[in-house]
Amino acid sequence: MEMNVFQVIWYILWGVLWAVYFTLDGFDLGGGSLLYILGKDEKERRTIYQSLGPFWDGNEVWLITAGGATFAAFPKAYAVMFSALYSALLLLLFSLIIRGVAIEYRNKYDSLTWRKAWDFLFFLGSLLPALLLGVAFANIFKGVAIDQNGIFRETLFHLLNPYGLLGGLLFVFCFATHGAIWVAFKTSDPLAKRAGNIAKRLWVVTLILVILFWAYSFSATKLWQNYINNPILFVFPALAVVCYLAVPALLQKKAYFKAWVASALTIVSFTAWGIAGLFPNILPSSIDPAYSLTLMNSSSSELTLKIMTIVAIIFVPIVLAYTFWAYKTFSYKVTEKDIAY
Amino acid sequence: MDVLMASRLQFAAAAIFHFLFVPLTLGLSFLTAIFQTLWLKTGDEDYKRAARFWGKLFLINFGLGVVTGITLEFQFGTNWRFYSEYVGDVFGSLLAIEATLAFFLESTFIAVWWFGWNRISPKINTLAIWLTAIASNISALWILIANGWMQHPVGYVLRNGRAELESFTAVLTNSFAWWEFLHTVPAAYVLSGFFVLGVSAWHILRKNELSLFKKSFRVAAIWTVVFSLYLIVEGHIHGAEVADKQPTKLAAMESLWEQERGAGWVLLAIPDEEGERNSLEIIRIPKVLSLLAFHDPEAEVKGLKAWPKEERPPVALTFFSFRIMVALGMLFGLLSLLAFIKRHNPEDSPGLLRILIWNIPLPYIAAQAGWIVAEVGRQPWIVYGLMKTKDAVSPLSSVQIGLSFPAFIIVYGILGIICFWLMAYHARKGPEPVETVTSTLEAKLS
Numbered sequence: 001m002e003m004n005v006f007q008v009i010w011y012i013l014w015g016v017l018w019a020v021y022f023t024l025d026g027f028d029l030g031g032g033s034l035l036y037i038l039g040k041d042e043k044e045r046r047t048i049y050q051s052l053g054p055f056w057d058g059n060e061v062w063l064i065t066a067g068g069a070t071f072a073a074f075p076k077a078y079a080v081m082f083s084a085l086y087s088a089l090l091l092l093l094f095s096l097i098i099r100g101v102a103i104e105y106r107n108k109y110d111s112l113t114w115r116k117a118w119d120f121l122f123f124l125g126s127l128l129p130a131l132l133l134g135v136a137f138a139n140i141f142k143g144v145a146i147d148q149n150g151i152f153r154e155t156l157f158h159l160l161n162p163y164g165l166l167g168g169l170l171f172v173f174c175f176a177t178h179g180a181i182w183v184a185f186k187t188s189d190p191l192a193k194r195a196g197n198i199a200k201r202l203w204v205v206t207l208i209l210v211i212l213f214w215a216y217s218f219s220a221t222k223l224w225q226n227y228i229n230n231p232i233l234f235v236f237p238a239l240a241v242v243c244y245l246a247v248p249a250l251l252q253k254k255a256y257f258k259a260w261v262a263s264a265l266t267i268v269s270f271t272a273w274g275i276a277g278l279f280p281n282i283l284p285s286s287i288d289p290a291y292s293l294t295l296m297n298s299s300s301s302e303l304t305l306k307i308m309t310i311v312a313i314i315f316v317p318i319v320l321a322y323t324f325w326a327y328k329t330f331s332y333k334v335t336e337k338d339i340a341y
Numbered sequence: 342m343d344v345l346m347a348s349r350l351q352f353a354a355a356a357i358f359h360f361l362f363v364p365l366t367l368g369l370s371f372l373t374a375i376f377q378t379l380w381l382k383t384g385d386e387d388y389k390r391a392a393r394f395w396g397k398l399f400l401i402n403f404g405l406g407v408v409t410g411i412t413l414e415f416q417f418g419t420n421w422r423f424y425s426e427y428v429g430d431v432f433g434s435l436l437a438i439e440a441t442l443a444f445f446l447e448s449t450f451i452a453v454w455w456f457g458w459n460r461i462s463p464k465i466n467t468l469a470i471w472l473t474a475i476a477s478n479i480s481a482l483w484i485l486i487a488n489g490w491m492q493h494p495v496g497y498v499l500r501n502g503r504a505e506l507e508s509f510t511a512v513l514t515n516s517f518a519w520w521e522f523l524h525t526v527p528a529a530y531v532l533s534g535f536f537v538l539g540v541s542a543w544h545i546l547r548k549n550e551l552s553l554f555k556k557s558f559r560v561a562a563i564w565t566v567v568f569s570l571y572l573i574v575e576g577h578i579h580g581a582e583v584a585d586k587q588p589t590k591l592a593a594m595e596s597l598w599e600q601e602r603g604a605g606w607v608l609l610a611i612p613d614e615e616g617e618r619n620s621l622e623i624i625r626i627p628k629v630l631s632l633l634a635f636h637d638p639e640a641e642v643k644g645l646k647a648w649p650k651e652e653r654p655p656v657a658l659t660f661f662s663f664r665i666m667v668a669l670g671m672l673f674g675l676l677s678l679l680a681f682i683k684r685h686n687p688e689d690s691p692g693l694l695r696i697l698i699w700n701i702p703l704p705y706i707a708a709q710a711g712w713i714v715a716e717v718g719r720q721p722w723i724v725y726g727l728m729k730t731k732d733a734v735s736p737l738s739s740v741q742i743g744l745s746f747p748a749f750i751i752v753y754g755i756l757g758i759i760c761f762w763l764m765a766y767h768a769r770k771g772p773e774p775v776e777t778v779t780s781t782l783e784a785k786l787s
Contacts, residue, residue, distance in 0.1 A: 087741055
């Protein structure tokens with residue numbers, strides 16, 4: 001089957017949406033997973049919530065949009081992927097639901113038990129999505145057992161294979177690093193200092209996990225094949241390495257915002273690495289490559305893709321403009337005044 | 342229970358639960374924006390505190406509306422795989438556009454409004470709540486265009502073994518979708534209006550913050566009467582649209598079994614689906630159904646027997662839901678008219694105030710009943726006339742659905758109870774004292 005230009009555009013946009021989602025929700029999920037490690041008392045925990053509060057909802061919309069774009073541009077891939085990953089996906093949704101409610105409700109009632117319960121759910125609801133997203137994407141990279149009818153032939157437990165779990169761990173630590181840097185940027189000492197120090201330690205763990213993941217990908221996936229065929233693509237992993245190496249130096253200088261940008265660019269480049277390696281597959285089959293869902297055999301009609309392209313060209317810049325403005329408006333450091341109750 | 346039935350029930354639970362929070366979001370956002378604008382125009386502190394008070398209730402409700410919406414979008418893929426494959430070319434893009442046009446705007450500016458209370462100018466802040474309100478209503482438009490397509494598919498062609506988009510304009514101008522929008526969204530405004538009237542009535546009866554709640558009452562009374570009366574007229578036209586486009590649904594809504602010229606309208610009946618008749622009918626007015634549905638007392642109306650059994654929707658559920666919705670709609674017209682008449686001194690009508698408190702849940706029931714008519718009445722089709730629900734379901738194992746369905750009920754049940762308890766707690770607590778609003782409250786966490 002021939003691929004047309006709109007299919008390729010939407011494949012790239014599909015990758016971009018996931019990259020932006022991981023970058024943005026990554027820091028608030030990561031920050032949430034560090035709630036107990038970073039927030040030593042009630043004041044600090046409130047500060048952490050406040051540093052994530054104005055952002056989490058908008059960040060999660062990128063997940064909805066990534067899901068919606070998959071549905072719109074590659075309906076067959078959406079249908080097969082979402083039904084095949086049924087249990088994992090519902091677990092992800094439940095985590096995100098409970099977490100969102102935790103953020104919104106924690107400070108709406110004055111009781112210690114109430115807050116403690118929501119804190120725990122917020123922590124769990126931040127940790128689990130990072131893990132599940134990592135497991136899911138590692139399995140997508142690896143391919144899942146779908147037959148010629150797109151029927152998933154395994155269960156949730158097969159997704160918890162060593163490569164999948166390594167992907168999960170990588171996401172957990174990468175998001176946690178990203179979140180710790182954000183908290184350092186949005187708060188003042190001593191919380192900022194503690195977050196900066198923890199970010200440095202998490203950075204080392206993440207680095208080791210990335211190296212392991214890349215090495216393991218040689219045997220577990222076909223991702224590197226595209227790189228051997230088109231060496232120009234090495235720009236993505238190279239960019240990821242360069243940005244990531246800049247992070248500890250910037251943390252040392254307490255240039256937290258720059259460190260966060262470097263970490264964000266790392267996540268974007270790393271996602272680009274995965275998606276470029278996956279191309280033209282969206283969901284490879286581990287049973288037979290002929291059963292894989294690709295941008296050619298699972299896309300929408302050209303008319304739908306054209307309309308979606310026009311919508312994206314008009315509205316994505318507008319979305320980016322006001323999102324940027326909102327981030328700028330809320331870029332202040334959280335103060336005592338902000339957490340008064 | 343089989344996978345199909347469990348998937349249907351799970352989707353119904355998720356949709357019903359989501360729609361417990363959506364209507365208040367659609368309407369209370371505008372009412373909050375109106376209060377805040379009145380403060381900006383008049384400088385009256387009551388309106389400022391009212392905006393903060395209603396806005397807080399809006400936020401508690403909004404939180405659950407947002408997170409339960411994510412599930413719905415993903416459930417098309419998880420539970421209705423063959424539906425997603427078959428119609429994704431038309432349907433998927435509508436959801437993606439909804440997210441791009443509405444969700445970003447809504448989620449960004451609700452945060453700007455709440456967290457920016459004392460960080461940005463009151464004008465920009467007021468703009469933020471207006472944008473939130475507009476965005477949530479844009480989202481309603483797109484999702485109803487999507488649902489309208491499931492009710493009355495247009496602008497597609499069957500090609501490559503699926504429904505492919507042929508005319509985007511036809512999908513956007515689908516009359517069925519627009520009638521749904523013009524019905525659902527004002528119904529949400531009625532629900533929100535009665536919510537404000539009911540909570541205000543509770544405080545007015547207790548002489549608590551009388552000045553603030555009387556102002557809230559007055560604004561809400563005008564708002565509610567407009568949309569309640571409008572809906573009675575629109576509902577009638579809407580019914581005629583259903584009669585034209587979905588004859589099986591109309592027959593089920595009216596529990597009409599035989600094809601009739603000059604069909605009569607029954608007030609109440611007990612449908613007997615096995616025996617294909619009504620086992621009991623209370624008050625039957627000749628020719629009225631033909632007149633209502635087709636504006637002609639002699640018009641021919643098809644009865645359920647015109648279709649084979651497997652192509653008929655569940656009759657009793659559709660019939661009773663429709664009766665409940667219409668009866669409540671009439672009641673809302675009357676109640677809103679009374680509230681409107683008494684809007685300047687509601688404290689003199691304690692009886693009305695008490696009714697308005699007890700009335701708070703009724704618009705919720707009406708809204709759910711309306712959706713049951715729309716969705717159950719469409720059965721056995723998932724896309725009317727194009728695809729049956731039984732052909733749409735994902736190839737899941739009974740273990741998967743056997744775990745997920747109870748999980749939905751438990752998690753949603755607990756969250757729902759917490760949400761309504763918290764709303765009631767803050768609704769009773771009333772607005773924050775003046776000094777708090779101008780200092781620390783503004784800086785509070787969400």
